[in-house]
């Protein structure tokens with residue numbers, strides 16, 4: 622039976638460390654790390670994420686402001702707010718909650734954020750830095766996965782690491798971080814042939830697809846470490862991952878549950894980035 626990697630507990634531990642680091646930084650400089658979160662429209666899932674981010678900021682002693690803009694907000698207004706926050710000395714991190722309503726151009730607004738305040742690490746400047754392995758801002762979800770592996774004592778160097786999913790937010794930066802940690806990395810996607818054959822080679826399998834219970838026991842090598850990034854809502858409203866937990870847990874050596882695995886780590890890495898931004902400001 623696999624070890625259950627407890628993302629809630631590991632996340633709480635790291636947040637305590639951030640809180641202590643923040644207190645020391647404030648005592649030394651008088652500067653309060655500040656995060657601004659912009660949300661446009663009334664997507665209920667986004668509203669929950671934004672509330673959680675604000676709460677997390679308060680818990681570690683950061684200053685945080687949420688800008689709730691109406692659904693009909695125009696691109697020019699959104700851009701103007703980002704411009705204002707870019708020059709606001711009390712704000713060190715700016716986050717635009719995605720997805721934006723369809724009439725707004727996400728790329729345009731993400732490019733507008735000062736790369737020094739881009740705590741989501743979505744700006745091409747920061748993405749490029751992640752690519753070359755020399756970065757200040759962590760890609761939040763993949764960095765959360767790395768922290769889970771590290772704090773569980775999972776060795777990455779020389780291991781076969783398979784990532785399913787190649788999104789800019791999860792799959793691609795995940796592959797980069799594993800590669801920088803000397804894993805031998807394979808990235809799979811919807812056009813991959815013989816997927817199960819490849820995933821069965823994995824010592825570490827990271828799944829970020831967005832399909833409930835997609836990875837079953839026959840796709841997993843006995844003893845593998847399985848990290849489930851997926852967050853899917855079942856018809857009954859319950860949250861579930863991309864891995865069929867019930868069938869995979871008995872054969873894996875370690876596995877993240879959903880909820881309570883990768884999820885809590887993403888906000889924790891956002892907090893880390895905000896503190897880094899304040900320190901560099």
Ligand code: NAP
Pocket residue numbers: 762785786787788789790791792809810811812813816829830831832850851852853883884885887
């Ligand atoms: P995404 O942008 O939709 O990307 C999904 C990826 O999965 C794509 O690369 C796609 O391949 C691949 N894929 C889809 N069906 C596949 C199949 N049948 N076989 C192999 N690959 C397949 O999603 P995302 O933003 O990366 O998110 C992935 C999941 O992680 C979602 O459930 C999301 O909610 C969750 N997530 C969780 C957190 C967290 O904090 N825990 C953060 C972000 C995302 P193609 O490129 O070929 O289309």
